[in-house]
Amino acid sequence: MVKVITYGTFDLFHEGHYRLLQRAKALGDYLIVGVTSEKYDIERGKLNVVDPLLTRMENVKKTGFADEIIVEETLGQKINDIKKYSVDIFTVGSDWTGTFDFINDFCKVVYLERTKNISSTMLREQNKRILKAGIIGTGRIANRFIPEAKLVSGISAQGVYNPHKESAEAFARKWEIDAYDDLKSFCRDVDVVYVASPHQFHYEYVKFALEHGKHVLCEKPMVLRREQAEELFAYARQHQLILVEGIKTAYCPGFEKLLGIACSGTIGTIRYIDACFTKLENAGSRELTDEKYGGSFTELASYCLLPIIKLFGYQYDDIRFDIIHDKNGVDLFTKASFCYSKGIATATCGLGVKSEGRLLIAGTKGYIVVEAPWWKTTYFEVHYEDVSRVDKYSERFLGNGLRYEIKDFINMINGDDKSRFKLTGEESLAIAEIMEKFMHDEKRLHV
Ligand code: CTP
Numbered sequence: 001m002v003k004v005i006t007y008g009t010f011d012l013f014h015e016g017h018y019r020l021l022q023r024a025k026a027l028g029d030y031l032i033v034g035v036t037s038e039k040y041d042i043e044r045g046k047l048n049v050v051d052p053l054l055t056r057m058e059n060v061k062k063t064g065f066a067d068e069i070i071v072e073e074t075l076g077q078k079i080n081d082i083k084k085y086s087v088d089i090f091t092v093g094s095d096w097t098g099t100f101d102f103i104n105d106f107c108k109v110v111y112l113e114r115t116k117n118i119s120s121t122m123l124r125e126q127n128k129r130i131l132k133a134g135i136i137g138t139g140r141i142a143n144r145f146i147p148e149a150k151l152v153s154g155i156s157a158q159g160v161y162n163p164h165k166e167s168a169e170a171f172a173r174k175w176e177i178d179a180y181d182d183l184k185s186f187c188r189d190v191d192v193v194y195v196a197s198p199h200q201f202h203y204e205y206v207k208f209a210l211e212h213g214k215h216v217l218c219e220k221p222m223v224l225r226r227e228q229a230e231e232l233f234a235y236a237r238q239h240q241l242i243l244v245e246g247i248k249t250a251y252c253p254g255f256e257k258l259l260g261i262a263c264s265g266t267i268g269t270i271r272y273i274d275a276c277f278t279k280l281e282n283a284g285s286r287e288l289t290d291e292k293y294g295g296s297f298t299e300l301a302s303y304c305l306l307p308i309i310k311l312f313g314y315q316y317d318d319i320r321f322d323i324i325h326d327k328n329g330v331d332l333f334t335k336a337s338f339c340y341s342k343g344i345a346t347a348t349c350g351l352g353v354k355s356e357g358r359l360l361i362a363g364t365k366g367y368i369v370v371e372a373p374w375w376k377t378t379y380f381e382v383h384y385e386d387v388s389r390v391d392k393y394s395e396r397f398l399g400n401g402l403r404y405e406i407k408d409f410i411n412m413i414n415g416d417d418k419s420r421f422k423l424t425g426e427e428s429l430a431i432a433e434i435m436e437k438f439m440h441d442e443k444r445l446h447v
């Protein structure tokens with residue numbers, strides 16, 4: 001019996017897939033089809049898959065060509081499958097010609113001619129309206145958005161707004177999009193807005209965009225007052241608009257895995273969370289010269305507050321800020337200490353003091369440790385009383401990670417709510433409230 005194996009995502013099952021499977025089956029007597037798992041697709045950066053795994057497997061089954069359907073879950077699985085199932089022929093479409101030549105050492109490799117003019121990518125574009133994205137701001141983060149958005153299907157950068165015309169035009173030239181210095185025309189031409197302006201302008205921009213019927217993804221910290229966050233989320237809800245605070249860590253696969261393990265009971269009951277993020281800035285930078293909105297806490301605390309709010313919730317009994325100021329009164333280093341009935345937590349941020357930048361989650365049975373840059377979670381360890389036992393976990397974090405939040409934002413707009421739990425409106429409100437307390441303690445709200 002000649003055994004044949006082939007692999008694919010088989011998303012939005014189409015004629016190209018059918019013909020591939022038909023010819024793959026004809027190569028032998030028994031056909032095994034490996035369908036990629038959702039997790040594996042995300043891991044290898046394929047973020048645009050529409051159909052869930054079960055639907056994709058069901059569609060392969062319906063063709064009647066597959067004698068066995070398996071799930072492809074990891075890189076390197078193919079060789080193991082070939083050995084495990086004693087496969088004689090490995091086959092894929094000609095778009096992969098050359099890529100799998102190394103498999104010739106284990107079995108015969110056949111590249112079947114790809115069916116022309118059809119692909120899942122084409123169908124996705126046809127099925128889904130491409131949302132035109134407008135970017136407010138032209139700084140460092142705005143520049144990161146466009147290459148990341150290109151990797152997510154269903155969105156295309158259309159224009160950029162900056163009240164300073166020259167900045168908007170320079171940015172627009174660089175990325176080949178339209179420039180706007182008038183917010184109304186900008187909003188007229190786009191479907192969704194990404195706000196990446198300095199944080200003191202977030203509230204006005206988000207409000208304007210929502211009032212013009214746009215879905216909004218806003219960089220962190222979205223706002224520095226709870227009341228403003230409440231107003232914006234209430235407006236979005238009433239008008240069926242999606243509003244997301246862009247704390248990228250919340251949307252990255254490694255952090256999701258970490259939270260899952262932290263909550264699983266593996267380390268017992270969580271009693272202590274210590275999250276630290278420091279990044280040295282030049283003395284003349286905006287972050288260190290803006291006496292009202294600059295400083296380490298407004299700049300970095302969103303990241304450190306995230307694991308605390310996710311794991312301990314927002315009903316803390318007490319919060320205290322210990323701060324090292326520079327001569328202008330800007331916080332160079334801030335430690336926010338929380339007391340909860342169930343435990344304690346610290347969020348430490350520095351722009352003028354360098355620290356280890358680690359995330360530690362300690363429980364009654366063990367602790368989880370993630371070294372910097374834990375906010376781009378790729379690797380973490382779980383330690384126990386028995387020092388010889390260390391569980392190690394890793395996940396991929398691709399590019400600068402914005403693609404994950406952009407993908408979830410687009411999915412939510414398209415009615416898929418499965419990612420909403422990653423950072424809820426309530427959690428964003430809690431973060432705004434902590435920012436407000438800090439600003440109040442620092443007497444900055446009256447400046
Ligand atoms: N395939 C094919 N002809 C097509 C499309 C796909 O022969 N027109 C083959 C691929 O070469 C692969 C298998 O079908 O062997 C599964 O491909 P998959 O990547 O799932 O489909 P695509 O349509 O190529 O998906 P995408 O557009 O997301 O890359």
